[in-house]
Amino acid sequence: MxxxxxxxxxxxxxxxxxxxxxxxxxxxxxxxxxxxxxxxxxxxxxxxxxxxxxxxxxxxxxxxxxxxxxxxxxxxxxxxxxxxxxxxxxxxxxxxxxxxxxxxxxxxxxxxxxRHKIKAVDMGLVNGEPFLLRVNLGIMAAMVTEADRSLKDKIGQLAYGLTAVQTVAAAKPVNYLLEIDRKKVDVSGVALTVTNSGNMGIGDFELQPGISVTDGLLDVILMQDTNFSSLLRVAGSALLQQKSSVLQHWACKKVVIHMSKKQTFICDDAERSAKKLKIEVVPGSIWLLVPVQKNSLC
Missing domain, CATH: 3.40.50.10330 (Probable inorganic polyphosphate/atp-NAD kinase; domain 1)
Known part of the structure; x- marks a missing residue:
């Protein structure tokens, strides 16, 4: 078209x-x-x-x-x-x-x-604000907020990785009360992500296998700690595209995150703060152009 x-x-x-x-x-x-x-x-x-x-x-x-x-x-x-x-x-x-x-x-x-077609893609709402990619808390948020702009200009996406290494050492677990599709779960971790997209932006690595921007679901991913063996297992699971015992993973339509005090979080690239996050998926709420494969009849 x-x-x-x-x-x-x-x-x-x-x-x-x-x-x-x-x-x-x-x-x-x-x-x-x-x-x-x-x-x-x-x-x-x-x-x-x-x-x-x-x-x-x-x-x-x-x-x-x-x-x-x-x-x-x-x-x-x-x-x-x-x-x-x-x-x-x-x-x-x-x-x-x-x-x-x-x-x-x-x-x-x-x-x-x-050579393209229009595809309906899911988005999410966090406290009423739309997002396309994800909402990050903990070290996943710090990785973005503390990344140096000049370093990003010099080495690109590796700047986020270097910032993550710096923030991991100082990371302390935070307690969260999650209401995942109305089921309550008490958890603690150093990073919490509610994501629409699986891609990490580094090569073809994904946060966890099976995450899709068109499945009508959001994925809640919790990293529990940052000890060396845990980090190795997380890296290995991303490399091999396998589930990891270090990461807790739930797929849902709605999640409410309760925290004991206000926390900084990232809504896509925007920095926000809140004590409670109400997050839900809105299926097929934006239209994006995608390539048509050469062997496709679409």
Missing amino acids: TFKHIHFIINPASGKEEPILSYINKTFVNSRINWDVSVTKKDKGAGEIARSLIGKTDLVAVYGGDGCVTAVAAALYGTALPIAIIPGGTANVMAKELNIPLDTMEALELLRAG
Whole structure:
């Protein structure tokens, strides 16, 4: 399928450094597709731009990292306006989740040639705020909040790994009361994630096997401790794509997280704080473009 008009939202501060405007012009110069561009600024983010485009374009194409993609998804949550991802960031989690080419020219060529289909993807709500990827607490949140921007620019997604190593040493277990689809569970751990996506943003590694953005479920994953043997088992389970006894895993439609005091958490890339989190899945609430496989009849 092809679109008559595409509006590109470009984040100039994304992880890649490449002439994206030149790439777009080169790809669409001889096509019948009309296109426009908006560039994010300090006082005008991707989400604000996306909301202004509702009813004015056939497709919003996002060039940037996961922060830009999730901001646009949150802005277009529940609308019929589809999103195309042109991966330009550090981790590009959703692009990897949906098998979108990480090479910019390849991703643009898919748009020009119409070798894609629109797919309904789940999102979640945390205290009423939409998210596309996940909600992180504990060391998973610290890994994002404490990652140095200049280090990210130099070594990319490895910056998160280095930050994680630094935060693991100081991590202390936190007590949580979870209501998972109304069943109460008392647990403690150093990291708690409620995720829609399984991809970790590092290669093809997944948090746990079987997590899907289209199954109508969220996955709650708890890491209980950070001793050396536990970390090795977690790393091994990710590498071999096997279940791990170190990680507790529940799939659910709703989860309520009770904490004894306010904690910082990450909703996609946004930092928040709360003492209680009400989280639920909203199946098929955003439309994303995905590649059509060469042997597919879709």
